[in-house]
Amino acid sequence: MNQPIRPSPELIAVVRRWNDAVRKRDGAALSNMLSTSEHVRYQGSADGEFWSGSLFRKGFPDHVAEIPNYDWQEHSLEAFECGPVGWAHCVATLRFASNQKATAHRFTFILHLEDGVWKMVHCHVSNPIANMEKIGIEHKALDALIAAARDGFRQDQREGMASVMFTDIVNSSAIAEKLGDRVWTEAIQKHFELARETIEAQGGTLVKSLGDGTMSSFSSARAALMAAAELQRRNTANPDEPSVQIRIGIHTGDVIQTDDDFFGTVVNKAARVAAAAAPDEVCVSDATQLLVGGQDTLNFGPPVSMELKGLPGAHTVYSLKW
Structure with missing residues (x-):
């Protein structure tokens, strides 16, 4: 029987501890929160920041230690679980002490329940780039969808x-x-x-x-x-x-x-x-x-x-x- 997907307050707490450990450069906590599987993956926002398995577990605390001090402002965080698998999405603004530049960041996480404890198996960090800058066009489909929803709402006279x-x-x-x-x-x-x-x-x-x-x-x-x-x-x-x-x-x-x-x-x-x-x-x-x-x-x-x-x-x- 299929297990239901449900919101997970527990995973929100886990992800917040992960984010806090990154900000505090707590390598021991991060290592403890990582899965021991060789299938663990990390995709950073910079070119070449893709690591996996034991190499990732070994090098990630050193990578985090190099990050300049920054202020963290969380805008949204939602998490879900289905059986032994969970995932989360977070949006935050980071202001780095090195240049005082505030930058929007998006994070996605995949977690796996191992011996009753949630462990991180995948983390992806990205910075949003405007579609016009990236591909030379602006996507209109979502705007059209919202407009259609609004029009339908009026037409139904609800x-x-x-x-x-x-x-x-x-x-x-x-x-x-x-x-x-x-x-x-x-x-x-x-x-x-x-x-x-x-x-x-x-x-x-x-x-x-x-x-x-x-x-x-x-x-x-x-x-x-x-x-x-x-x-x-x-x-x-x-x-x-x-x-x-x-x-x-x-x-x-x-x-x-x-x-x-x-x-x-x-x-x-x-x-x-x-x-x-x-x-x-x-x-x-x-x-x-x-x-x-x-x-x-x-x-x-x-x-x-x-x-x-x-x-x-x-x-x-x-x-x-x-």
Whole structure:
């Protein structure tokens, strides 16, 4: 019987430890995380950086030791597993001390479960180059696909307004490293079950889990706020160990729906509002607050003007008093 592919919080923690070991030039940790198979492979971003097997295991710590100090800003990391095989994709910006140049990097990883421990069998690092520079053309197929999805959404006259909610566990990497992958994975799964139950009880849909957080959608802004407040209450009252703190952000606007996913500027802004929230806080955009501001059962703190990463101008955000 085919085994299902599923998101893997455990592999996200493993890959983050790998990336941290590279940044810290921890050769011992990197060697320990590598598979002992002769089929292990590494593809770097520079010409000639292709190594395999025992040569890779022996030389990679020395290669890492030559890398100048750099600051690391992770933009996205997702991981999946299917039986004894897992894979991950990471996007990050690295700023090297040697030239102070910030460079986008993309990483793909393939891992294999060996004696109950995930081991790295393949790592690929690349730097994005514009298609016009590389091949002299710009690809239009994806733009056309997005446009077609948007047009179809309008033609079907489906409801375009939704309140999108993001949740994020605070300091998840540090907690995972302290507890270990197995304990942390169980804690994450319990948290996701709590989130799903709370979201669906208010008529919402859990669209996806994102490593250490969730994205959900609601047709009602009030329902989204009620779910957020209840999730914070239940999470803080949860007696199970380890205890976790979460931040929540909500924004309301037009979305495009394809299958079970949503995308559009509303999704981006909801994620940024969540990132601006403090531990145990629910932050909402002014658009969401405006829709429910006159309802006595929902109380907010004073408006706060702030910048949201990747979005132009100043944005007004409210804190929900849950």
